[in-house]
Amino acid sequence: MNVNQCPTPKKRAYDSRDAAHARAVVSDRKLNPYRCQCGKWHLTMRDTAxxxxxxxxxxxxxxxxxxxxxxxxxxxxxxxxxxxxxxxxxxxxxxxxxxxxxxxxxxxxxxxxxxxxxxxxxxxxxxxxxxxxxxxxxxxxxxxxxxxxxxxxxxxxxSEQQLRTRAANAAKRRLVGAHFAEYREYVTEELARRGLQFDDRTEEVEGLHDQERRARDGRPST
Known part of the structure; x- marks a missing residue:
């Protein structure tokens, strides 16, 4: 018997715990997924929690x-x-x-x-x-x-990637807040190229106004 051979080959095999769990929840019996030595997942009536x-x-x-x-x-x-x-x-x-x-x-x-x-x-x-x-x-x-x-x-x-993303977003907000007038000019130009107008009422711009005020007051961005 190979160490990778399934000891219960007659049991249905699933590629992941989620796949096995999806089958278990529609069963009339209480079944629990477990990982076999063969690398696949099976279902059992035993408590595997x-x-x-x-x-x-x-x-x-x-x-x-x-x-x-x-x-x-x-x-x-x-x-x-x-x-x-x-x-x-x-x-x-x-x-x-x-x-x-x-x-x-x-x-x-x-x-x-x-x-x-x-x-x-x-x-x-x-x-x-x-x-x-x-x-x-x-x-x-x-x-x-x-x-x-x-x-x-x-x-x-x-977790590290999330922290890096948050840091990058915070730096972007600080940069735009510190140079809001220039940012608004660039956005206005890009919108004009697309036949649109700058809209002060958008949620993003309102948030950037807040960043501008924070930069002007010398307060850190959130």
């Missing part, structure tokens, strides 16, 4: 030694971690460390498999099948880690 992340759980994980953190990762893989710990692992702060442990764990397992390559007795075959299943679980967690980190990066980039 993530527990609330508590600050003390985050602080506890952050203060752990590598050995203690590894043990938490193992417990999560086995389903024996507390809901608080499982939720804390799935935060942008913990995801990189969680991902690093999973990567080392997967590399170790791949090395162990390589050592027994070509050994085909029954016990080894059973052990190999078990290892591949465990690797599938780890790969599924790696997909989660990548998704968390990608979302965090997108949010950071979006």
């Amino acid at each position: 993530a527990p609330t992340v508590q600050e003390d759980a985050l602080e506890l994980l952050a203060a752990m030694t590598d050995e203690q953190f590894d043990n938490c990762v193992t417990a999560e893989l086995h389903g024996s971690a507390t809901p608080e710990t499982a939720a804390a692992l799935r935060t942008p702060d913990m995801a990189p460390r969680w991902g690093a442990v999973l990567k080392r764990r997967l590399a170790t397992m791949q090395a162990e498999l390589a050592l027994k390559k070509g050994v085909d007795d029954l016990a080894t075959k059973q052990w190999r099948a078990s290892m591949v299943r465990r690797m599938g679980f780890i790969h599924g967690r790696q997909i989660e880690v990548n998704s968390i980190m990608k979302a965090a990066l997108h949010q950071a980039q979006t």
Whole structure:
């Protein structure tokens, strides 16, 4: 079994959580979306809502030694971690460390498999099948880690872009406010070229009048 192979191939697969959720809301049953190790989304009747992340759980994980953190990762893989710990692992702060442990764990397992390559007795075959299943679980967690980190990066980039846009708009308002007469002359000329007249009643111009007054009074623009 390949680590990317779906363990539930008979279930309908969706490309995104939104697509799976859209199907769930029109179902007669209460269904919840979850991401599979194959990378697709399925629906299940199990409750997949993530527990609330508590600050003390985050602080506890952050203060752990590598050995203690590894043990938490193992417990999560086995389903024996507390809901608080499982939720804390799935935060942008913990995801990189969680991902690093999973990567080392997967590399170790791949090395162990390589050592027994070509050994085909029954016990080894059973052990190999078990290892591949465990690797599938780890790969599924790696997909989660990548998704968390990608979302965090997108949010950071979006926040920065919003700040840059606001700064640029504020600078433009200040510039126009400080040179309103010249701005009005340019706008009047451009409107005239298009057969239009300057309209003092427009909302934009009223706002620029305010910028002009602020510049004249020495007050900062909002």
